[in-house]
Amino acid sequence: MNLDNIDVSVIIPVHNGAVWLGECLASVLRQQHTLTVEVSVFLDSCKDTSEDIVQGWAVKLEDQGYVITVGKENNDKPKGVGYAKNKAVEQSHGEFLCFLDSDDVMLPTRLQRQYDLAFHSCNAIVGSRFSRDPPDSTVRYTKWANGLTAEQLTLQIYTSHGPTVIMPTWFIHHTVFERVGGFSDAGAGTPEDLIFFFTHLKRGGRVVRHDEELLIYRYHPQATTFSIHEQTIWDLRVRVIQDEVLSSWPSFTIWNAGKQGRKFYRSLTTDNQKKVMAFCDVDVKKIGSFYTYEESQEKPKPRIPMIHFKEAKPPLIICMKMELTDGVFEENLASLQLKEGTDYFHFN
Template identity: 70%
Template sequence: MSADDVDVSVIIPIHNAGQWLDECLESLFQQQHTLNVEVSLFLDSCTDNSKTIVEDCWTSRLKDIGYIVTVSKEDNGTPKGVGYAKNRAVEQSRGKYLCFLDSDDTMLPQRIQKQYELAYLNTNAIVGCRFKRDPPDSTVRYTKWANELSETQLNIQVYTSHGPTVIMPTWFCHRNVFDSVGGFSEAGKGTPEDLIFFYKHIGSGGKIIRHDDELLIYRYHPHATTFSIHEQTIWDLRIQELQEKVLKNWDTFTIWNAGKQGRKFYRSLTKENQRKVTAFCDVDVKKVGSYYTYEETKEKPKPKVPIIHFSESKSSLIICMKMELTGGQFEENLRSLHLEEGKDYHHFN
């Protein structure tokens, strides 16, 4: 196979992943496909045995079964981060399609073939897949949410969670998707580079699709990169996107949740968008009929926002409630309003 004939490049950024790397690369060895595949690995200032595992154990094994293997590395005093490593791995790769794989995760045998077939028909999409969590009892609600989103919700519940509606380790896309966004942020540790990429992609008209088979085992452990990202950083990014993509088009709206989360959401808005809030709505009769006063503002008089019963609310709504925590009662209340998600309301929970 020549470099010009590569169908798919598997993109693997690596930083001190020695304890998981054998399993990750073994899952490449076990792939069942009819494609020309390259493995592009970038080692970002590893101080463990990752380099030895890649160069002495796996490079020749992968080449022996027909893969092109491209490896590069940098040894700096401080690693430059996962966004930087992904960009370098993509830049040195040659495939028409990109299959992203984190070095602590593993692929099920049909992953490359099945996602390629879907991406081939959707060259303007990030193609994800359902996944299994390891260990299975970690992040149960998040896993259920991500795996059960409908095709429509993949593209409209984009302000809902701490990450994209298809998790980054499952991403598969045409190279043009990467090029049109311009790669991942290289701001380093603490940067949600996947969410930034995701918002740029959908902001330019890109689509989100998910293969409905479980094709990846997504490992949960305390050293995962996601734990280096501060919750407030992700909150601020989500707020910014919601204001730019949704709230600027609404003249008025109601916040569903007069409690802590709804009030934090209100305080995070620009003054212009705070003035658009006509009410909070809630089911708690102790709150209904009272007001929320924004004491922190320097405006005089201080804004006072009424709290109404949810049944009195109209579109447009921003819902700051977590799903599936009330035995289905919240979901039933929402359905009773006969509103259309993505048009009349958005989740921010």
Template identity: 60%
Template sequence: IVGCQVRREPLDSTERYTRWINNLTEEQLLTQVFTSHGPTVIMPTWFCSREWFFHVGKFDEGGKGVPEDLLFFYKHIQKGGEVFRVNHCLLLYRYHPQAATHSVLEGTIWNHRVWFLEDRVLSSWTTFTIWNAGKQGKKLYRSLSPANQKKVTAFCDVDEKKITKGFYTYEESEERPKPKIPVCHFRDATPPFIICVKL
């Protein structure tokens, strides 16, 4: 997929998002696919061959609430596709409150992101540490498949209060005893890490 930089109309709409998509480095076009922002080049700018489009498998036209661009983008990457961006603004990208993108629930996108992370990264790891013993880290842990939850060796953080508590108990678990995951200072943690921060 080849995309480009964009200019928003009105100019002050989605400033942070627009800055993100316009300033990612070439390497970040692939490493940032796990963030909450979605595809690292936005769908209205995409170019790819018709042959590749059919190889990836068209868009999911499931209707309102389906993040069809994100799903296609993930399938593209899974099939070995690359991501490039022309570093010129070639599109005026209008913002309006009735846009279809607003019908996609945050939870839907979260579930797809977690599935993609599990498929692309965690499937090849035997253990890992979640960097964030707060809300985002715990949310990720609870969203993982049981097999990937068992790979979490610890949460790490800088917050002394969380570290002093010493562990996180997964109260919603069906398991008995309930899983208790250690919480340690990041200096004492063992890589690899999944870093969970709300930007």
């Protein structure tokens, strides 16, 4: 096969993935498509049988017309998933890149479905809906991610530990990767997918989702996501919402006078703290009182009033988690008839 005419490279970073890797590669073999496809695997300091598994499946894949490209490094410690993704992309030849984690499984129509969509969306990260394995893991998160509207894919980017389209479903044109500059290779504990996602949007990129479930997304204790500290992601989200939203607002209200709302306030720069006019809530024990920021170096220390949500004036940053109040919060928000992305943004 001419390496200059490959439609899609499936990008698979691997570190000690032997438990799941065979099923992952089998899902590539089961793909139903009319494309020229390369499988680009990078083995990042594997100490298990991952390399043997890849070599065994390479023969089967090559027999079915796939190009197989395998790279590896053997260091004392792995250099991390961002580094491995970058290396797998660097050695690949496809016009489009289909990302696949070694512990996940593609459904048979994934490559063709996403290629058909991405072909007309070359400036986009194209994701898809997904199912979880086991099915009862992260139920609220899965429902949220799969249920976002096309508009919310870019409006609710500050609300979660990860992008609005999960990384293992990404399908992009190679120029998207080049424009962002690849993934952070800072190593373990770095949310490389979220950093890439925010950079992509900042540089004018779009987000699109195929509305079929095209991936089985595994949940297990060894998953890379568990190596990333929650505070690291929180700090990144706060920094981006300040740059992209709060920088253009002269004032705003925080919806949630409790723990999450106050944490968000304390995380802001002093300039943005000064823009907070009020906290709003439904708790009668809070309404009418003030929140005093004791750690502030300002004199006098800031005292922020707590008001009823019906008295709040937009714009608002909403620090409430969804679907935890049997629909009461959602009804309260809807009653104000505000427009998401103009009058409010979620940060929960």
